[in-house]
Amino acid sequence: MTFSLEALSACRADLEEEASANDPQAAFPVEGMARLRKLGVLSAALPETLGGQGFGTGRQGGIGLLHLLRLVGQGSMALGRLVEGHINAIRLIACYGTAAQLARAATDVHDGALFGVWVTDGVVPLRMEFLDGGIMLQGEKAYASGAHHVTRALATARTRGGMTHMLLVALEGACTVSSISGGLAGMRGAGTGRCDFGTLGLPPDAMIGQAGDYLRQPEFCAGAWRGMAVALGGIERLTTLLRQQLSERDRAGSPAQQARIGMALIATESAYLWTRKAALIAAIQDRHDAGEVAATVNLARIAVERAGLDVIELVQRGLGLSAFTRTNVVERLTRDLATYLRQPAPDETLCEAASWFTHRDLPRLEDMS
Known part of the structure; x- marks a missing residue:
């Protein structure tokens, strides 16, 4: 899909108008997200070989991604937070996942998926165990941006031994979402919430990279x-x-x-x-x-x-x-x-x-x- 920074800049006023209209009810920017998806914003971070622009995954795509994110931020910082989280997830899969995992993520993006990175634990921290050839997940994430609308969450979870792994979770029906108590004063349109995964089984290939990769420097x-x-x-x-x-x-x-x-x-x-x-x-x-x-x-x-x-x-x-x-x-x-x-x-x-x-x-x- 082709992508145009000029087309993105041209819709700034519309994104801002929706952000202001949605703010009192903390409503999610459905129209703005649909417009960004149609413009190719969500696929821009994918490698060119997978139908993207290489913004964020290719060596030469950094400055292009800078301008993409600042333009979205000019129109709606809530949308900017969601797009940044989506691109962050793709970047982490590209850095630490397998070629097959990245290709599957690219297919999901082209099919309309919204990715997110959820790191902050809730009252019950997210824990994982390796059981019967798969992964058992229990616990919750707090301050999860786009909690009701993200369809693929790259979530961090810890083992009993204290090792942190990244897990890519397809969210359709996989967790119970609730609002942040009291709500946030700003960024209300980002749809930040708490996600309780209950007890969830995942296949082995849900794990992205190795233990400790999420915190790996630089x-x-x-x-x-x-x-x-x-x-x-x-x-x-x-x-x-x-x-x-x-x-x-x-x-x-x-x-x-x-x-x-x-x-x-x-x-x-x-x-x-x-x-x-x-x-x-x-x-x-x-x-x-x-x-x-x-x-x-x-x-x-x-x-x-x-x-x-x-x-x-x-x-x-x-x-x-x-x-x-x-x-x-x-x-x-x-x-x-x-x-x-x-x-x-x-x-x-x-x-x-x-x-x-x-x-x-x-x-x-x-x-x-």
Whole structure:
């Protein structure tokens, strides 16, 4: 299937309109997902030999994937989260699965499947046992994006011996889904829920890769750049709305507002440059020390988070109370971005990256061509 970034960019306004309409009821973006599927977004990460564009699985596809994810994020960060999870699953299957498993996943994608990666355990952690030539799964996953709509979940589960495996689960009737207690303030359209697998039997080939592959470096940290690209789209959109709304109110010319616009533009460009650097080093991670790749992407993750928080503050201060009215798309976007930026262990991430580069230099962009 051919894929066009221009066609994706052209539907941004429609994706945003649906995201705003769905937010009060935390409704899933059914129309937007169908449109992205029709445009070839969900198949773009597949290798070209399997009908994709190689975005995320091919060495040259990193920058194309960056622009795909940021464009989706500009329209709907909830959709961006779902697309990023879908692509993450395909990437992990491509990295650690067999050729047959990847080919089967590609067939499923072309048939309309939505993949996801579910890692966070619920109250009853997801556990697995090898029984009678198969796999027995018990437990639950919390904060599972697209819980009601993902049809193929790449879920992590632990054995009694403490080893972590990735399992690809066909979800049709395989688990009981419930909403997150209290709901989320932002990213409400991502359909995040809790999935209880009960007691579920799986065939041996449901296991992707070997024990410990999910946490294997540098892939584990390197993949974080894809989430940054979605956040970048939200940051870009908020900065655009700040400029537009100040201009519409004839307030953009005041020195204070010009300073806010300037600082927002600086933060946005910083987020783009760090995300691009992370995408490039992730694409050629085999040329670099694993610690260098992980530390570079982790610094980028913190830089993008800081840029996003700065832009949220600048937009809210610049627009005043109007940024907090639910009729203004800015109000939803700031909630979505703030929620999306809450990735785990930011302090640990920063300190580990700083430790790595205390006695080493950062890799330069010219070394990643």
